[in-house]
Amino acid sequence: MGVMGFWTIALALVVNVCMVCDGGTTSLFLREVEKAVDMPLDSDVFAVPSGYNAPQQEFSFLLLFESMSVHITQGDLVGKAVIVSWVTEDEPGSSKVRYWSENSNHKKIAEGKLVTYRFFNYSSGFIHHTTIRNLEYNTKYYYEVGLGNTTRQFWFVTPPEVGPDVPYTFGLIGDLGQTFDSNKTLSHYELNPRKGQTVLFVGDLSYADNYPNHDNVRWDTWGRFTERSVAYQPWIWTAGNHEIDLVPEIGETIPFKPYTHRYHVPYKASQSTAPYWYSVKRASAHIIVLASYSAYGKYTPQYQWLDQELLKVNRTETPWLIVLMHSPWYNSYNYHYMEGESMRVMFEPWFVKHKVDVVFAGHVHAYERTERVSNIAYNIVNRHCTPVKDQSAPVYITIGDGGNIEGLAKNMTEPQPKYSAYREASFGHSIFEIKNRTHAHYSWYRNQDGEAVEADSVWFFNRYWHPVDDSTSHVLH
Numbered sequence: 001m002g003v004m005g006f007w008t009i010a011l012a013l014v015v016n017v018c019m020v021c022d023g024g025t026t027s028l029f030l031r032e033v034e035k036a037v038d039m040p041l042d043s044d045v046f047a048v049p050s051g052y053n054a055p056q057q058e059f060s061f062l063l064l065f066e067s068m069s070v071h072i073t074q075g076d077l078v079g080k081a082v083i084v085s086w087v088t089e090d091e092p093g094s095s096k097v098r099y100w101s102e103n104s105n106h107k108k109i110a111e112g113k114l115v116t117y118r119f120f121n122y123s124s125g126f127i128h129h130t131t132i133r134n135l136e137y138n139t140k141y142y143y144e145v146g147l148g149n150t151t152r153q154f155w156f157v158t159p160p161e162v163g164p165d166v167p168y169t170f171g172l173i174g175d176l177g178q179t180f181d182s183n184k185t186l187s188h189y190e191l192n193p194r195k196g197q198t199v200l201f202v203g204d205l206s207y208a209d210n211y212p213n214h215d216n217v218r219w220d221t222w223g224r225f226t227e228r229s230v231a232y233q234p235w236i237w238t239a240g241n242h243e244i245d246l247v248p249e250i251g252e253t254i255p256f257k258p259y260t261h262r263y264h265v266p267y268k269a270s271q272s273t274a275p276y277w278y279s280v281k282r283a284s285a286h287i288i289v290l291a292s293y294s295a296y297g298k299y300t301p302q303y304q305w306l307d308q309e310l311l312k313v314n315r316t317e318t319p320w321l322i323v324l325m326h327s328p329w330y331n332s333y334n335y336h337y338m339e340g341e342s343m344r345v346m347f348e349p350w351f352v353k354h355k356v357d358v359v360f361a362g363h364v365h366a367y368e369r370t371e372r373v374s375n376i377a378y379n380i381v382n383r384h385c386t387p388v389k390d391q392s393a394p395v396y397i398t399i400g401d402g403g404n405i406e407g408l409a410k411n412m413t414e415p416q417p418k419y420s421a422y423r424e425a426s427f428g429h430s431i432f433e434i435k436n437r438t439h440a441h442y443s444w445y446r447n448q449d450g451e452a453v454e455a456d457s458v459w460f461f462n463r464y465w466h467p468v469d470d471s472t473s474h475v476l477h
């Protein structure tokens with residue numbers, strides 16, 4: 001009885017203490033309050049690569065530094081293809097990619113396509129998108145773009161074959177922008193000793209729309225800024241509100257124009273009919289990307305797609321079910337409060353039924369992690385409209401703290417709601433490290449700390465294989 005008895009008493013004490021407190025932890029971490037300022041156009045991170053027609057992201061008044069602006073993402077459903085995208089400025093050049101695996105001298109060529117677009121008085125460079133297919137799993141590949149003119153070389157590593165016990169490490173970044181803080185977030189991610197292998201990006205990329213006429217030069221600079229990571233590992237894209245770029249006053253009436261021309265995703269591979277919602281499988285994870293700014297009501301294409309998609313998830317093959325979206329469903333800041341509510345009402349019962357492990361969102365420029373809660377009992381008349389603890393529900397994590405020009409969201413609802421386990425208004429990023437089919441280690445890193453300091457961390461127990469209570473801070477009742 002001894003040990004058991006002790007734990008029963010300890011647990012009772014914990015329960016007692018928590019009966020009287022409201023939510024989890026509101027971090028009292030103090031940081032310098034500075035305005036988030038965009039890096040000036042002549043910053044090192046925006047430098048244009050040298051050489052005639054060099055692959056980059058447009059905007060060529062600086063010709064001194066070797067810099068980067070190529071980006072890759074997963075190119076199929078299972079991780080055997082990669083979409084390579086880049087911009088040439090002086091002339092179209094070639095859309096071909098030359099690639100070869102580390103263990104082979106046999107160089108292959110993949111042919112792609114190029115697109116251009118105009119936005120008010122801005123004309124894009126030649127934007128190339130080339131998909132490399134039939135790659136071997138778990139293999140390092142080198143690739144070259146800019147063939148015929150200035151050729152630049154990069155590399156990436158393909159994921160292991162999709163399967164239940166494949167460890168894999170994802171980075172989480174959201175609402176990044178291009179301020180000095182954004183640069184710190186990206187540097188922090190790159191230097192994190194847990195070594196993220198793929199970034200799950202939860203939307204709001206460049207914040208070009210904060211400039212007059214949405215100056216699309218800031219889309220180019222963002223591409224060059226992030227290239228140092230995204231040319232070497234895929235970033236899985238989610239569309240945020242700053243990708244909408246709808247400005248009828250200046251004749252820009254097509255939503256998502258810069259985003260869809262610049263960032264391609266493999267949406268057709270998951271039978272999606274639009275690039276804003278889709279899924280990929282990578283290692284032991286099934287990742288569903290949802291669109292907060294596309295219709296999701298009943299009968300809409302996104303609704304129909306998600307309905308079918310959730311049936312396709314096979315937890316024997318991919319134990320971890322991860323959802324990305326931009327606008328959070330559970331958010332206790334006084335910014336964007338309840339904006340995710342209508343989508344939550346539509347889809348939350350499905351997430352509980354299908355035991356989603358974790359939902360990552362952005363939009364709110366701060367950090368927050370919830371308990372496993374759901375709020376699906378409400379039927380207009382029964383008054384059951386409070387989140388309740390639910391071990392079949394996902395943990396909701398807001399990671400919109402990449403560091404963009406709009407600054408931190410510091411104003412929180414008080415008291416901290418019971419569903420909120422930890423919240424803090426600091427810039428940073430997260431790592432979701434899958435160990436096996438039952439365990440994943442999750443950690444959040446604030447920019448002010450050293451690269452290895454976990455400001456918030458928790459073990460995730462898989463909802464299908466190990467649905468044991470993994471809550472951390474308090475008990476809901």
Ligand SMILES: *[C@@H]1O[C@H](CO)[C@@H](O)[C@H](O)[C@H]1NC(C)=O
Nearest residue numbers: 120121122123212213215217
């Ligand atoms: C576009 O228009 C703005 C405002 O009229 C002006 O400041 C800018 O120089 C123009 N850009 C180009 C590329 O013409």
Ligand SMILES: *[C@@H]1O[C@H](CO)[C@@H](O)[C@H](O)[C@H]1NC(C)=O
Nearest residue numbers: 052053091093094147148149
């Ligand atoms: C750049 O490359 C393209 C395609 O290979 C070729 O047609 C063109 O002549 C090249 N331009 C120069 C200046 O080498």
Ligand SMILES: *[C@@H]1O[C@H](CO)[C@@H](O)[C@H](O)[C@H]1NC(C)=O
Nearest residue numbers: 039043044045180183184187
């Ligand atoms: C951005 O971060 C990189 C890596 O830490 C650093 O080399 C570079 O100087 C920084 N640039 C700016 C403008 O802060």
Ligand SMILES: *[C@@H]1O[C@H](CO)[C@@H](O)[C@H](O)[C@H]1NC(C)=O
Nearest residue numbers: 163164313314315316317318
């Ligand atoms: C789920 O995946 C496993 C492992 O790949 C496979 O054996 C099984 O047939 C799949 N189940 C369905 C319903 O497709």
Ligand SMILES: *[C@@H]1O[C@H](CO)[C@@H](O)[C@H](O)[C@H]1NC(C)=O
Nearest residue numbers: 333334335337410411412413
């Ligand atoms: C915080 O947000 C609340 C609700 O929107 C508002 O009433 C309050 O004035 C805000 N406080 C500050 C310090 O901005």
Ligand SMILES: *[C@@H]1O[C@H](CO)[C@@H](O)[C@H](O)[C@H]1NC(C)=O
Nearest residue numbers: 434435436437438439440441
């Ligand atoms: C899964 O990973 C966890 C954490 O590393 C470990 O404790 C556990 O033993 C592993 N399970 C198996 C079956 O290897």
Ligand SMILES: [Fe+2]
Nearest residue numbers: 204240241363
């Ligand atoms: Fe946003």
